[in-house]
Amino acid sequence: MKRRDLAKALVASALIAVAPTGFAQPGGHATLRIIVPFAPGGSGDITARMLGEQITKKTGQAVVVENKPGANGIIGVETAKHAPSDGSVLMLATTSTHLANPSLFRNLPYDPEKDFTLVGHFGxxxxxxxxxxxxxxxxxxxFVAHAKRHPSKLxxxxxxxxxxxxxxxxxxxxGIELMPIPYKQIGSAMNDLIGGSLDVIFVDSVAGDSYVSSGQLRAIAAMGASRLPKYPDVPLLTETYPDYNVAGGFLGIAVPRGVPEATLQALNDLINEIVTTDPMKTQLEKLGFHPKRLSLAELAGFVTRERANWRSYVDIAKIAPQ
Known part of the structure; x- marks a missing residue:
């Protein structure tokens, strides 16, 4: 063997020796893209980046996270919808993009069930x-008693x-009259709440955690399946209003419709393994999520069921579609 060929063989064997093992690269792509349809820094963005790190560790694939914010997630979803259906592009699926938007927008340019397949669920x-x-x-x-004494003032x-x-x-x-105040960014709303010009805000536990733990803001209730382990004294909203059964925020991973079945299954297996084992399992639990393994069929059923639930929430709230 020539010296040059020997050198190449030694380099190749070294790469094989240090390559991640246990999971094949879904779709065989060297690089994966994860489209996040919201701005950097939110719970979805944080979770997508954690997932990307673990995918790289398990498969050796490079993962690029791309933020495509705007229009309640619609801009990013449209980008993912028109991406190649080969498993190289993943998208962060959220309560907004997959559950609420179909009931909030009359002319939504995508259908979360027809145009995408859910392959992972962070909880x-x-x-x-x-x-x-x-x-x-x-x-x-x-708070409710105070609001009733001051109708339309909060x-x-x-x-x-x-x-x-x-x-x-x-x-x-x-039976109260809180006045809605729209903000372009969650940070601006938080600042106004701290400053006293805003009375209340409903925000996911990831975004609110640092404010509550530092004492800047007070949590008077929470929405979700159970009380947060970190804040066991914060009661669930359903403990006061049983009919207020809105679940906490949902986060998952979807791909454009048309990805081959074998690649779908490989992605589902990989994400299930990552989110239900440490370190990501513990990280998700600290953020208030309850990760569990869900099959492709279970994920499809989840979207169908929860989409109908959010239709009922919009009806109860008497919000007219845009």
Whole structure:
């Protein structure tokens, strides 16, 4: 063997020796793209980047996260919809993109069930009901009583179409008149809540955690399947209003329709393994999610079922489609 050939063989064998093992590269692509249809820094963006790191560790594939924010996630979803159906492009699926948007927009340019296949599920998270730390109300009952004594004087912040639903629903279920205040960014709403010009906000536990743990804001209730382990004294909203059965935020991974079945299954197996084992399992639980393994069939059923539930939430909230 020539010296040059010997050198090449040694390099190749070294690469094989250090390559990740246990999972083949789904679709055989050296690089995967994860499209996040929202701005950097939110719970979805954080979770997508954690997933990307673990995919690289398990398969050796490079993962590029691309943020495509705008129009309640619609811009990013359209980008993913027209991406190649070969398993090289993944998309962060959220409550907004897959569950709420079909009921909030009349002419939605995509169908979450017909145009995409869900291949992974990070779990359903929790949502905080946050007020100023110096507010005169310490419980949800106190807040509702205060709102009834001051009709149309209190407000709530929302930063996209789907985040308007919780406030509109509590108006109907509690018989109060909170005034909606739209924001372009969640950070601006948080600052106003801290400053006292905003009365309440409904925000996912990932975005709200640092504010609550630092004492800047007070959580008077939470939405989700169970109380947060980190905040066991924060009651669920359903403990006061049983009909308020809105689940916490959903996050998952979808691919454009048409990806080969073998690649779908490989992605499902890979993501299930990542989200239900450490380190990502513990990371997700700290963020308020409850990760579990779901098959492709179970994921399809989840979208169908929860999409119908969010239709009922929009009806209860009396929100007219845009």
């Amino acid at each position: 359903s998270g929790s949502t905080f009901v946050l007020v100023n730390k110096d507010a005169p109300y310490r419980t949800l009952a106190d 407000n709530y912040g929302h930063f996209n179409a789907s985040s308007n639903i919780p406030g509109a629903m509590i108006n109907q279920l509690a």
